[in-house]
Amino acid sequence: MALNTNNGSNNNNTHPSNDGNHDFDVSSDATLAVENLSKVFESAAGRVVALRRINITINKGEFVSIVGPSGSGKSTLLNILGALDKPSFGKLFISGIDIFSLSDKEIAHMRNNLIGFIFQSYNLINRTTVRRNVEIPSIIARMSSKERANRSSRLLEILGIATKAKFKPASLSGGQQQRVAIARSLMNNPTIIFADEPTGNLDTKTGNEVFDLLRLLSSKYRRTIIMVTHNADLAKKTDRSIYIRDGQIEKEILY
Ligand SMILES: Nc1ncnc2c1ncn2[C@@H]1O[C@H](COP(=O)(O)OP(=O)(O)O)[C@@H](O)[C@H]1O
Numbered sequence: 001m002a003l004n005t006n007n008g009s010n011n012n013n014t015h016p017s018n019d020g021n022h023d024f025d026v027s028s029d030a031t032l033a034v035e036n037l038s039k040v041f042e043s044a045a046g047r048v049v050a051l052r053r054i055n056i057t058i059n060k061g062e063f064v065s066i067v068g069p070s071g072s073g074k075s076t077l078l079n080i081l082g083a084l085d086k087p088s089f090g091k092l093f094i095s096g097i098d099i100f101s102l103s104d105k106e107i108a109h110m111r112n113n114l115i116g117f118i119f120q121s122y123n124l125i126n127r128t129t130v131r132r133n134v135e136i137p138s139i140i141a142r143m144s145s146k147e148r149a150n151r152s153s154r155l156l157e158i159l160g161i162a163t164k165a166k167f168k169p170a171s172l173s174g175g176q177q178q179r180v181a182i183a184r185s186l187m188n189n190p191t192i193i194f195a196d197e198p199t200g201n202l203d204t205k206t207g208n209e210v211f212d213l214l215r216l217l218s219s220k221y222r223r224t225i226i227m228v229t230h231n232a233d234l235a236k237k238t239d240r241s242i243y244i245r246d247g248q249i250e251k252e253i254l255y
Pocket residue numbers: 041042043048049050068069070071072073074075076077
């Protein structure tokens with residue numbers, strides 16, 4: 001069972017990129033670091049300081065959980081770590097590259113090739129099939145249709161949902177939908193996977209199964225996994241928990 005069906009190469013930059021974008025050689029080292037990260041939201045309701053001077057370094061292959069009360073800034077932090085959102089102050093480095101010094105186009109390119117996202121509410125497109133949902137990131141990355149089909153078939157099989165390929169996501173159970181989202185997050189063979197409460201909508205047994213898949217990605221395939229969770233039992237099974245409170249790091253626990 002090989003997760004990497006990309007000619008045995010672990011390098012995501014083998015896909016042709018005809019758009020003249022910067023190529024990221026991150027296969028050797030994908031250390032993730034934030035320095036003095038702060039995020040302020042200005043809205044009609046007023047000013048919210050969601051994150052204050054956060055400093056974190058996450059090594060390649062680490063499985064890190066982010067834990068904390070509702071509203072403490074976990075999703076805001078995850079979104080900035082994954083370059084989905086920009087900080088108000090501070091920097092994000094991936095493999096030493098100052099990510100927010102890049103153009104929006106370069107950031108989007110980096111994200112699509114290097115990063116996978118999994119959300120609590122799956123965020124699948126219900127108009128189209130399970131297979132198409134899984135393939136979307138590879139269409140954006142201009143993967144060849146042959147490689148795309150091979151790879152999505154493989155991932156659907158690994159995740160135990162091959163028989164659902166032609167179904168619409170809404171006809172699947174929550175656990176199956178989250179497996180589709182995991183398959184989608186893996187489609188471009190990312191080095192780093194972000195998961196925001198991936199088990200939050202699932203019953204305990206199904207949640208544990210989804211967690212075990214992430215654990216496998218970490219231990220067997222050496223992907224970096226950063227997971228927000230409310231579940232202390234699951235957090236204990238990761239390598240390290242970062243506790244967030246009121247937008248600040250309260251403590252870190254190494255297991
Ligand atoms: N887009 C936004 N606009 C204004 N305030 C926001 C926005 N996103 C998050 N917040 C606020 O930032 C704080 C942290 O939110 P969030 O990161 O979602 O917390 P958590 O994921 O830990 O529940 C909360 O006070 C929330 O209301």
